[in-house]
Amino acid sequence: MQEQSFLQLRNAISRFLILEDSDWELLVPYIEEKHLSKHDVFAREGKIAIEIGFILDGDMRHYYTRDGIEKTTYFYFEGHFVCSYLSCVTQTPSELSIEAMTNCTLLVFPYSRMKQLFEVSHKWERFGRLIAEYLAIGLEQRMVGLLMLSPEERYIQLLEGNKQKIIERIPQHYISSYLGITPVSLSRIRQRLTNK
């Protein structure tokens, strides 16, 4: 059923712009399917990232390490693109690692191909712009949340999002670092909220 999964990727891209068959054909030969087991890494700290992934099934997270402690700062779910963006764009060693939280099925293609497409195709260059804009908007909103909301408010906001069911299956110590607090503190917040 490779055709079906490729179509999912094409649809995801089409949410950003109208993609003609001729555009699509420029990428297709470079796409591969990839399977990751739980805890497999997709990108590793210190390595220059070379791949862009598209999640067909499964959940992933990215994390930074400091003093041996992991801080999970982002989650990726089915239907989303995943890559160590900063490392790809700047071609410098990644400061973060990306790990499968569950068994995952991905479509992957090399960033180098994407870069070629930026050169040769105005349409793909536009895709690159729109993706970057999408990312920047998400990060801006995330940052504002961190600066303007309390940990409790951030947790409530997270629950109120449309990803409720997904959030519920993510271990809480990952969620706590996403919120910028400790697992203990998240546990207390949860207790406070249920006592209301």
Place this chain on the structure above:
Amino acid sequence: MQEQSFLQLRNAISRFLILEDSDWELLVPYIEEKHLSKHDVFAREGKIAIEIGFILDGDMRHYYTRDGIEKTTYFYFEGHFVCSYLSCVTQTPSELSIEAMTNCTLLVFPYSRMKQLFEVSHKWERFGRLIAEYLAIGLEQRMVGLLMLSPEERYIQLLEGNKQKIIERIPQHYISSYLGITPVSLSRIRQRLTNK
């Protein structure tokens, strides 16, 4: 000296890509010089942003308002682009305001022209991508700092940046909200650091 100031903008753009005269000529007719007095607003919350600015001289800040309280979340300095990016890109009302912290001289051009250039010129589309990538990278690093560093560490990091002299002339209650803390707390952190 309009020629001189236009050249500054062209150089700033050229830091992202090689710009031919023919590319540059597509934008030039739409550029105007604009002067702002201290506390004048460049973009106002609730309004759809229509302009991109380039700071020739002066300092600006952008802030969000909540419960009547302003939180300054970003600063802009000489030689940088300034706009309510999210509002421009999505063409929805801005959630933030941008204000001149000092008297400022800007070059401005309409986002609508930029959008046209994205359509007609692969080169300008690339500029759009590179700007968005640059923004996303900055925001990612900002977010990581907020999640992984203590307020004190964030303040030290800010001072260690290459903007020291600029930081020193920004009122501390703006800096404190940039760091995600109160002015009182920043004052205490400063005291702690001088006692070392």
Place this chain on the structure above:
DNA sequence: TCATTACGTTAACATAAGATAAGAAATTGG
């Protein structure tokens, strides 16, 4: 299956930050 590890909660204590207020110092505007 069973031992081991990972996970979430709770408790106790220490600490840093928030809230509020007062006052000094600097800046601003008329």
Place this chain on the structure above:
DNA sequence: CCAATTTCTTATCTTATGTTAACGTAATGA
């Protein structure tokens, strides 16, 4: 030049979070 305002610091009190540790439960792997 002076009054008014803004800015920064300091003090007090309160509170939420961090830290560490203990415990029970769930998940995992040999």
